[in-house]
Amino acid sequence: MELKRFLKKAKAVLFMVLFLFTPLFVFASEVIKVGIYQNDPKVFLNENGNPSGIFVDVLNKVAEDNNWKIDYVYGKWVDHIEALKNGEIDALTDVAFSEKRSRKFRFNKIEVIGSWVQLFTHKDSKIKRFSDLNGKRIGVLEGSVQEKYFDKYIKKTLDLEFEIVTFKDYHSSVKALKAKDVGGIFADRFFYFSKLRGGDIVPSPLVFRPEGLFFAFSKSFDAEKVNAFDKSLSEMKNDPDSAYYQSLYKWLGIRSEDKIPPYVYWLSAVILSVLAFFVLFSFFLRIEIKRKNILVEKSKHDFKRSESKYKELVELAADGILLGSPEGVITEANTRMEQILGKPRDEIIGLHISKIFPKETLKRTPLDFESLKKGRVVINERELIHPDGNTITVEMHTKMMPDGTYQSIYRDITDRKKIMETIAKNQKLESIGILAGGIAHDFNNLLSGVFGYIDLAKLSCGDKPKCMKYTEAAMKSLDRARNLTHQLLTFSKGGAPVIKAEKIESLVQEVVKFALSGSKCSSEFIFESDLRRVLIDKNQISQVVENIVINAQQSMPSGGVVKISVNNCDIPEKGHPVLNGGSYIKISIADSGTGIEQKHIDKIFDPFFTTKQKGSGLGLSASYSIVARHSGYIDVDSVLGEGSVFDIYLPATEMDVSENVKIDESEVLHKGEGKVIVMDDEEIIRSVLSKIFSRMNYEVIGCPDGEKAIDVYLKLREKGEKVKFMVFDLTVPGGMGGIEAVEKLREIDKEVPVFVSSGYSEDPAVSDPQEFGFSASIAKPFNLKELSKLLEKHFS
Numbered sequence: 120m121e122l123k124r125f126l127k128k129a130k131a132v133l134f135m136v137l138f139l140f141t142p143l144f145v146f147a148s149e150v151i152k153v154g155i156y157q158n159d160p161k162v163f164l165n166e167n168g169n170p171s172g173i174f175v176d177v178l179n180k181v182a183e184d185n186n187w188k189i190d191y192v193y194g195k196w197v198d199h200i201e202a203l204k205n206g207e208i209d210a211l212t213d214v215a216f217s218e219k220r221s222r223k224f225r226f227n228k229i230e231v232i233g234s235w236v237q238l239f240t241h242k243d244s245k246i247k248r249f250s251d252l253n254g255k256r257i258g259v260l261e262g263s264v265q266e267k268y269f270d271k272y273i274k275k276t277l278d279l280e281f282e283i284v285t286f287k288d289y290h291s292s293v294k295a296l297k298a299k300d301v302g303g304i305f306a307d308r309f310f311y312f313s314k315l316r317g318g319d320i321v322p323s324p325l326v327f328r329p330e331g332l333f334f335a336f337s338k339s340f341d342a343e344k345v346n347a348f349d350k351s352l353s354e355m356k357n358d359p360d361s362a363y364y365q366s367l368y369k370w371l372g373i374r375s376e377d378k379i380p381p382y383v384y385w386l387s388a389v390i391l392s393v394l395a396f397f398v399l400f401s402f403f404l405r406i407e408i409k410r411k412n413i414l415v416e417k418s419k420h421d422f423k424r425s426e427s428k429y430k431e432l433v434e435l436a437a438d439g440i441l442l443g444s445p446e447g448v449i450t451e452a453n454t455r456m457e458q459i460l461g462k463p464r465d466e467i468i469g470l471h472i473s474k475i476f477p478k479e480t481l482k483r484t485p486l487d488f489e490s491l492k493k494g495r496v497v498i499n500e501r502e503l504i505h506p507d508g509n510t511i512t513v514e515m516h517t518k519m520m521p522d523g524t525y526q527s528i529y530r531d532i533t534d535r536k537k538i539m540e541t542i543a544k545n546q547k548l549e550s551i552g553i554l555a556g557g558i559a560h561d562f563n564n565l566l567s568g569v570f571g572y573i574d575l576a577k578l579s580c581g582d583k584p585k586c587m588k589y590t591e592a593a594m595k596s597l598d599r600a601r602n603l604t605h606q607l608l609t610f611s612k613g614g615a616p617v618i619k620a621e622k623i624e625s626l627v628q629e630v631v632k633f634a635l636s637g638s639k640c641s642s643e644f645i646f647e648s649d650l651r652r653v654l655i656d657k658n659q660i661s662q663v664v665e666n667i668v669i670n671a672q673q674s675m676p677s678g679g680v681v682k683i684s685v686n687n688c689d690i691p692e693k694g695h696p697v698l699n700g701g702s703y704i705k706i707s708i709a710d711s712g713t714g715i716e717q718k719h720i721d722k723i724f725d726p727f728f729t730t731k732q733k734g735s736g737l738g739l740s741a742s743y744s745i746v747a748r749h750s751g752y753i754d755v756d757s758v759l760g761e762g763s764v765f766d767i768y769l770p771a772t773e774m775d776v777s778e779n780v781k782i783d784e785s786e787v788l789h790k791g792e793g794k795v796i797v798m799d800d801e802e803i804i805r806s807v808l809s810k811i812f813s814r815m816n817y818e819v820i821g822c823p824d825g826e827k828a829i830d831v832y833l834k835l836r837e838k839g840e841k842v843k844f845m846v847f848d849l850t851v852p853g854g855m856g857g858i859e860a861v862e863k864l865r866e867i868d869k870e871v872p873v874f875v876s877s878g879y880s881e882d883p884a885v886s887d888p889q890e891f892g893f894s895a896s897i898a899k900p901f902n903l904k905e906l907s908k909l910l911e912k913h914f915s
Contacts, residue, residue, distance in 0.1 A: 150188045151344075153178060154199035154211040158289055160312045160370035161232075161332070162212045164193060174212035176366035177231060178334070181351040185344075195287045197262040206337045214335035215264045215307075225340055229349045229356070230331035232367075236265055238325040239310060240303040241296060246323055252281045255302035258292040261285035265305045268328060289315055296320060307332075312371060438530045439513070445523035447472045447488070459513065459531055461506040472527075477504050491519040500532070512536050534696040540721065618749070620652045620774035623685055623704055630661045631683055634668040639678030647686040651771035653704050659745045660769070666738035667708050667765045674712025674763065682709045688768065697752050702771040709764040715757040723755065789907040791914065793843030794818045794835065798828040798860065799876070800851045804899075808846065811903060815910075817843065824851045825860025832864065832871075842871055844913075847893075849877030849884055858884060861892040872913060876901075 155162045155170055162172040170191045182189045192199075192208055202208045204223050215234075216226055238257070240246050246255070259266045262285075270283050284301055286292040292304045293315045303323065311322055336345055355363035433440050439456035443449050452460075452467045460467060460475060467475075473486060480502045490497050496518045503511045510533075517527040624646050631642050653660075671681045684707045692700035715723065724743040746753050750770050757763035795817045797808045805821035812819045822828040825847065832842055845864075847857035857875050864873065872894040877885050888896040897909050 149186070150190050151182070151210060152190045152192055152208045154192050154194060154202060154208045156194060156196045156199060156288060157315075158196075158213060158309070159314055161309050172212075173366050173370050174231065174334070176362055176369075177352065177355065178212065180355060180362040181348050184351040184354075185347050196260055197287055200262045203335060203337050206339050209337055209340050211335045213332055215330045216333055217264055220264075220335065223338070225336040225338060225342065225345055226333045227336070227345055227349050227352065229352045230333060231352065232332050233329070234307040234309065234332050235329045236268075236305055236327040237308055237310070238303045238323040238327075239296070239306055239316070239320050240323050241299060242319055242321050244302060244323070246303055246325070249277050249279065249325060252279050252302075252325075254281065256282045256284050256300070258284045258286055258295055258301040258304035260289065260292065260306070261287050264330070265328070269305060273327065289313070293317075293320065309371075438528050441467075441472070441527045441529065443472055443525045443527070445519075445525075447486070447525075449475075450524070456529060459503065459505075459511060459529055475503065476501055491517060491525060494519070537696045618654045618656055620772050621655050621657055622650075623653050623655075623706070623769075624650060626657060626661060627664055627683060627685060627706060630664045631668050631681065634665045635672055635681065638672050640672045640675055641678075641680050643680050643682045645682070645684040647684075649687075650685060651687050651702060651704055652774065653769045654772045654774070655749055655769060656745075660749070663742040663745050663767065664706070664708070666742045667767075670738065671708060671710035671712060671763070671765075674710055674714070679711050683707070684709075687771065690768075695752070698768060699750075703751070703768045704771050706767040706769070707764060708767070709762065711762040714759040714761055714763055715755070716759055720755065720757065724753070788903070789815050789910040789914075791843065791910065792816050794820065794840060795843055796820050796822060796828050796831055796845040798822045798825055798846065798851075798857070799848040800824060800854065801848075804848070811906065815907075823854070825855030825857065825863075828860060829863055829867075833867070836868075844872040844874065844894075844910075846874050846876055849875055849882060857893075858891055865892045874909065874913075 155164075155172075155175065157163050158172075160172055162170070162174045165171040170193075175191075178189060181187070192202075194202075199208065199211050203211045211224075213231075214220070214224075214226070220226075238246065245251065257269070259269065266283065266285060273279065274281070284295070286295065286304075289306065289310070292301070292306075295301045296304050297317075297319055305327075310316060334348065352363070355361040358364075433453045436453060436455060439459045440451075440453045441449055441456055442451035449468055449470050449472060452464050456467065457464055473481060487497050487499075496516060498514070498516050500512060500514055503513055505511055511531055512533045514530045514532045515527055516530075517525055519525045628644060631644075635642055668681060668683075675681075686705050686707075688703040688705040690698055690700050690703060694700060724739050743753055746767060746769070751768045754766040754768070755763060756766075795812050797805055797812070797819055799805050799808070799821075800823055805823075809819040809821055820831055822831055828845065828847065832845070835842060847860055849857045851857075857877070861873050861875070864871070873892070875884055875888050875891070875893040875896045876899055877896075878899045884891045884893065885896045885898055888894070895909060895913055897905060
């Protein structure tokens with residue numbers, strides 16, 4: 120009883136003290152517009168249409184403490200966020216803090232309540248693990264932190280593929296979940312207590328993103344009022360009997376444990392209030408000054424921290440960054456810019472921006488300060504000369520800031536441009552290859568007829584020397600024509616090299632010595648010991664080396680030395696702009712000739728490009744295509760008047776070297792007997808082969824396509840007549856070609872010899888005939904000697 124009387128007196132004394140010493144102000148309630156939405160139990164409209172929930176209880180208490188009047192504005196979450204940004208409302212309840220939002224709104228500093236995001240599903244759902252989200256439609260509140268968080272981070276981090284479906288409010292998302300239009304909805308943990316949830320919706324084990332929930336205020340809202348809000352909230356959270364804890368118990372069933380008896384708080388409040396009045400009154404000015412100083416120091420600290428983060432970000436950037444004065448003088452540069460320019464920072468700062476570019480570059484694309492002054496972002500490409508002599512191409516993005524200074528980002532695109540040029544070159548070669556392949560195929564068909572008839576003419580010459588002389592001369596001319604079509608066929612899309620493991624040393628020596636024989640040039644070889652073997656088509660790579668050596672010899676008309684070095688070469692991943700990482704052999708062919716003009720360097724591998732008075736312009740083009748098909752690459756470096764170096768990269772292997780098969784080179788005309796079927800769509804080919812095979816004592820039947828050839832074969836078989844062998848053309852426009860015909864024939868007879876003949880000498884069916892069901896192959900145009908050799912080898 121004594122204690123109760125004491126407490127009553129203490130309250131009365133406290134009231135009198137506060138009443139007497141508090142300045143008399145005319146309090147006028149200030150109206151604060153606060154956005155609320157349906158998200159019980161945190162914030163919602165009850166069945167009577169009145170604002171309710173934890174955040175409403177807290178805000179009502181804060182308003183009571185500060186003599187505020189709260190005007191609650193009900194609506195949808197996404198609309199409230201936009202209204203808060205535009206200052207149409209003063210505050211919004213139940214907002215998760217994020218750095219991005221803090222730039223748009225003010226947040227109170229004291230967390231109202233902690234939360235996390237949880238996946239809620241239908242009770243029949245089988246979503247139990249993160250991987251179960253794959254292929255599902257998952258609902259989320261539009262404009263919420265969760266929307267971007269799950270779409271941007273969770274999908275990528277956990278390598279998941281699920282569709283994010285946005286809803287303007289929880290009512291819509293719950294309706295969709297109950298209808299099973301979505302497999303689940305992401306919501307904070309308080310959704311568990313919501314009346315919207317019902318018995319059909321249950322929490323899943325999937326929990327994400329622990330976070331605090333706050334009040335968000337518009338940027339125009341008075342910061343002092345936000346501090347007053349935090350003060351009231353702090354007092355409530357420190358009082359276990361406060362409206363705060365009563366609200367938690369009311370809506371969530373959470374009760375705060377009483378740690379200190381209530382009368383202690385009252386007694387302490389009386390004593391502290393009396394003391395505080397005198398102490399605070401004496402030191403009010405001092406505290407106010409200290410508070411201002413703290414704010415200033417905090418601002419300085421925040422500025423320094425922001426500046427430090429900015430500098431760290433600039434230093435870590437993968438692109439070069441320059442800052443400059445309005446006059447164009449460089450004031451700052453990052454580490455990457457030092458690497459691009461090849462100069463230390465202290466040598467870059469203070470230079471005028473024009474000093475870092477070659478004069479030729481500035482003539483082509485002058486600095487456009489006028490566009491910068493108009494506020495435009497100027498984007499262009501420029502060349503820089505590195506101190507090591509290399510030319511670097513950079514892509515520049517430059518903008519002038521409001522204070523007249525400029526910022527510029529430099530991206531090194533040298534390798535990217537080289538890759539794009541290589542791709543364009545390959546596409547050009549591929550396009551012309553299709554054209555060249557078609558032309559060469561038709562030309563080879565014509566040459567085959569001419570070869571055949573000249574061979575027949577030679578057989579008819581007998582002992583007439585002049586006749587033999589003329590036919591031999593014609594054959595030599597035709598051989599040159601055949602070499603030309605062979606080069607054209609290098610571009611053919613179907614041209615695949617027959618690759619084997621080979622030793623490179625002897626091949627290079629033989630080809631170089633042969634190419635330089637009879638010239639004024641000599642050769643010098645340097646081979647690394649223990650050279651790796653290479654996976655190559657020996658004939659095609661011989662052509663590459665020969666073409667480049669002949670070019671070197673022609674660039675030194677007065678004579679000189681062609682230096683050839685062969686070395687093992689290991690290229691790391693991304694260590695070359697075109698080649699994959701791995702083991703290679705590098706063949707370097709260097710001359711001291713006239714060199715190549717820089718304007719021609721990018722064109723030397725183009726088909727039909729040549730600076731010589733004589734030449735087809737196909738040598739280097741063919742070489743480039745061959746090496747590319749070997750998964751290799753050709754680099755060239757040249758200085759006008761000093762010479763050129765061609766570097767050929769070829770993939771190395773640990774495989775054993777294949778043994779060469781020796782072929783009988785005799786010119787004996789093959790003789791045989793029996794029926795032969797020749798299938799070719801060209802009449803001239805059928806005619807000349809009929810005459811040649813007749814000279815060999817065979818009886819020949821000609822067919823224009825594969826369907827007719829199989830029909831003839833079946834009729835002969837019905838009569839009991841055997842076919843000695845068959846010759847099929849590979850391609851028959853509009854009809855059955857060799858591959859389809861031999862496939863059908865092998866269903867009938869797996870033993871009869873079938874030889875494939877094609878003007879596409881690099882076609883896989885010609886390179887590897889057994890793989891396609893043929894017995895052997897012969898490329899058009901062929902002569903009598905080559906045909907005899909094929910038959911002798913097969914029937915010997």
